[in-house]
Amino acid sequence: MIGRLNHVAIAVPDLEAAIALYRDALGAEVSAPVDQPDHGVVTVFITLPNTKIELLHPLGEESPVAKFLERNPAGGIHHVCYEVADIKAAQDRLRAEGLRVLGEGEPKIGAHGKPVLFLHPKDMAGTLVELEEI
Template identity: 45%
Template sequence: MKLGRLNHIGVATPSIEDSIAHYREVMGATKIHTPFDLEAQGVKVCFVDTPAHSTGSGSSDSGGTQIELIEPLGPDSPLTNFLEKNPLGGQHHVCFEVPDIEDARKEFEELGKRILGPTRIGAHGTPIFFVHPKDMQGMLTEIMETPKEGTHWSN
């Protein structure tokens, strides 16, 4: 398995609205996408763009890693237990890109890594799966197929 691009860091939050205000007012975020419900996964999602790099003149490039704010849609959300243990929210997962999701899944399985659930469509509109934190040095890890031209979610 070759390490792909870090696509995003998932941050669980009890309130996307409050988190948006934090990233805008405290962290200076200027590109915050419109929140949307991902009902199949029981969460509301909002992406915050970070710049790829700063030019030193106050401007920056786009294309950096995103922050994925995730809020439970209800009590049956997979985030409910996380937020019960971490009421303020916090880092939930990291997400790396791979060129082919089925090849990546096969490689992780051959390495004996536990995959949580089936491959499914994630918030970017591309196939994803999660690898158990106990098999990834304590981090819940999302593996995402690199978005193809025209399929990447943006808003």
């Protein structure tokens, strides 16, 4: 069921500083910031040869990333995202295994314009996991 690692998301308190770090110090290809109002974040993607890094910055005070940064002021790894061929089949299988899907429990459209869902970190060895349909 689980496919490739799509990205590792890092919550950052200073988006411009994080962009500069990856672009200037590390020489990475960095996308423009994009507001994701449905998810309460601004996203920036860093393209690597084998995956992506997603920088997350809060979009508003109610953002889940704002809450994460309250607990982790310096920022840090927020989630990992794995690809799946069929998000609904993955959702059904995971629920049958007793795993909790966060939010409204149904896939939403993610930053790449594809269906995504998040799994509760307490069910996933302490890590927030995003699944994205390929």
